[in-house]
Amino acid sequence: xxxxxxxxxxxxxxxxxxxxxxxxxxxxxxxxxxxxxxxxxxxxxxxxxxxxxxxxxxxxxxxxxxxxxxxxxxxxxxxxxxxxxxxxxxxxxxxxxxxxxxxxxxxxxxxxxxxxxxxxxxxxxxxxxxxxxxxxxxxxxxxxxxxxxxxxxx
Amino acid sequence: xxxxxxxxxxxxxxxxxxxxxxxxxxxxxxxxxxxxxxxxxxxxxxxxxxxxxxxxxxxxxxxxxxxxxxxxxxxxxxxxxxxxxxxxxxxxxxxxxxxxxxxxxxxxxxxxxxxxxxxxxxxxxxxxxxxxxxxxxxxxxxxxxxxxxxxxxx
DNA sequence: TTAAATGCAAAGGGTTTGCACCGGA
DNA sequence: TCCGGTGCAAACCCTTTGCATTTAA
Numbered sequence: 001x002x003x004x005x006x007x008x009x010x011x012x013x014x015x016x017x018x019x020x021x022x023x024x025x026x027x028x029x030x031x032x033x034x035x036x037x038x039x040x041x042x043x044x045x046x047x048x049x050x051x052x053x054x055x056x057x058x059x060x061x062x063x064x065x066x067x068x069x070x071x072x073x074x075x076x077x078x079x080x081x082x083x084x085x086x087x088x089x090x091x092x093x094x095x096x097x098x099x100x101x102x103x104x105x106x107x108x109x110x111x112x113x114x115x116x117x118x119x120x121x122x123x124x125x126x127x128x129x130x131x132x133x134x135x136x137x138x139x140x141x142x143x144x145x146x147x148x149x150x151x152x153x154x
Numbered sequence: 155x156x157x158x159x160x161x162x163x164x165x166x167x168x169x170x171x172x173x174x175x176x177x178x179x180x181x182x183x184x185x186x187x188x189x190x191x192x193x194x195x196x197x198x199x200x201x202x203x204x205x206x207x208x209x210x211x212x213x214x215x216x217x218x219x220x221x222x223x224x225x226x227x228x229x230x231x232x233x234x235x236x237x238x239x240x241x242x243x244x245x246x247x248x249x250x251x252x253x254x255x256x257x258x259x260x261x262x263x264x265x266x267x268x269x270x271x272x273x274x275x276x277x278x279x280x281x282x283x284x285x286x287x288x289x290x291x292x293x294x295x296x297x298x299x300x301x302x303x304x305x306x307x308x
Numbered sequence: 309t310t311a312a313a314t315g316c317a318a319a320g321g322g323t324t325t326g327c328a329c330c331g332g333a
Numbered sequence: 334t335c336c337g338g339t340g341c342a343a344a345c346c347c348t349t350t351g352c353a354t355t356t357a358a
Contacts, residue, residue, distance in 0.1 A: 021312055021357050043347060057315050062348060064313090097280060112277065116270050116289075123266065125294030126251055135270075136286035140279030175332050175337060197322060211340050216323060218338090 007034060014071060025060050028053050033074060039085040039096070039105075077132045095133030101142035108133065161188060168225055179214050180221075182207050187228060193239040193250070193259075229285055249287030255296035262287065 011030055012022040032048040040048075042062060049056040065086060068074045076086045095108035110117075113130050120126040137143075165184055166176040186202040187194075194202075196216060203210040219240060222228045230240045249262035264271075267284050274280040291297075 016358080019312080019358095023313065023357070025314070041347085046347095055315085058348070059316085059350080060314060097274070097278070099280075106278075112273075115273055119266075119269055120251070120289065120291070124251070124260075125297065126253075126289075126291055127297045128289055128291040132290035134288070135274065135280075135282055137274070137280055137282040143279070143281045170333080173333095173337080177332075177338065179339070195322085200322095209340085212323075213325080213341085214339055 011071075011073065015067075020067065025049075025053070025056065026064050028056065029061060029064050029068075033068075033086075033088050036088060039077070039087045041085050045086065075131055077134070093130045095130045095135065097139075098134055098136050099139035099142055101138055104139055106139075108135070165225075165227065169221075174221065179203075179207070179210065180218050182210065183215060183218050183222075187222075187240075187242045190242060193241045195239050199240065247284040249284045249289065251293075252288055252290050253293035253296055255292055258293055260293075262289070 008027060008030055011026075015022050015026070028049050029045065031052065032045055036045075036048075042058075042065065045065070046056060046058050046061045049061055065074060065076070069076060069086075074086045074088055093110060095113060097106040097108055098104070108130070110130065113128070113133075117128045117130065120128050162181060162184055165180075169176050169180070182203050183199065185206065186199055190199075190202075196212075196219065199219070200210060200212045200215045203215055219228060219230070223230060223240075228240045228242055247264060249267060251260040251262055252258070262284070264284065267282075267287070270287075271282045271284065274282050
């Protein structure tokens, strides 16, 4: 009883149980990931790790991200700009809504996605992976402000 | 009357009316784009242009794609792998459905997307840009075959 | 002890840019 | 003629890889 442990301890144990190691660099990345809200690119994660430990090297970060993804701790997807993005795997899967005009991003939770997920399942037998969905368009403010999407400039 | 012209002629005229020029390189790219079904990455377009004209250079292709996007002839989005993709702007906007297991891709047409588009509009006031939507998941065959999505490997 | 992990430095791949020359209109 | 386009080559950015060294267990 009382198996409450910090996420650092949890991760450490999961790594060890697989014969993998708990290192200072991995701890740093974990700290950064926990603090990260939403999605972060690999490059950003490297930056943030450097803020904590200036000696951080990209290769270590990327290799650790691979490991963490295998463990299901993080998941990578692709943002509206096509750049690879990581996020701490949320308790609940969610997609993203991205405004092409103001750059704002919102989460699409499972409740909101139910209709979508169900319609693809029923019509196509297609199982949507919500965490990989990014819907681009114009948010309420921008669309009522009559903003255009980028790319139509002179 | 009788304003029917080949798309090459149409494009040529649109370019000229803007003070831009109709060049052999642009013609080559147009030919490639017309032949392209679905989505193509920039790099693929460069390849295909080279097949027609081995002297094709990447910079010209990318610069022309920018011009064509301004004209609304092509549009770029991002595929399931996050790579930038172009497609000839279809008469009808459509999104994409991508199977993470078999790599298959299908179009989501406006009819099918109506529910999605409407629900975001009603709940959020968000105007979805269907051509930027890529929904990832498992297609009927793959999900019934019990395939896993990549990334969960050991 | 010993295999995993790190750090470095270099490679890689697609896209972009600077600049001199070329060529449509 | 004149400005837009082209080609080349180098720059860029992020990510990956090889290899010798370090270090967790």
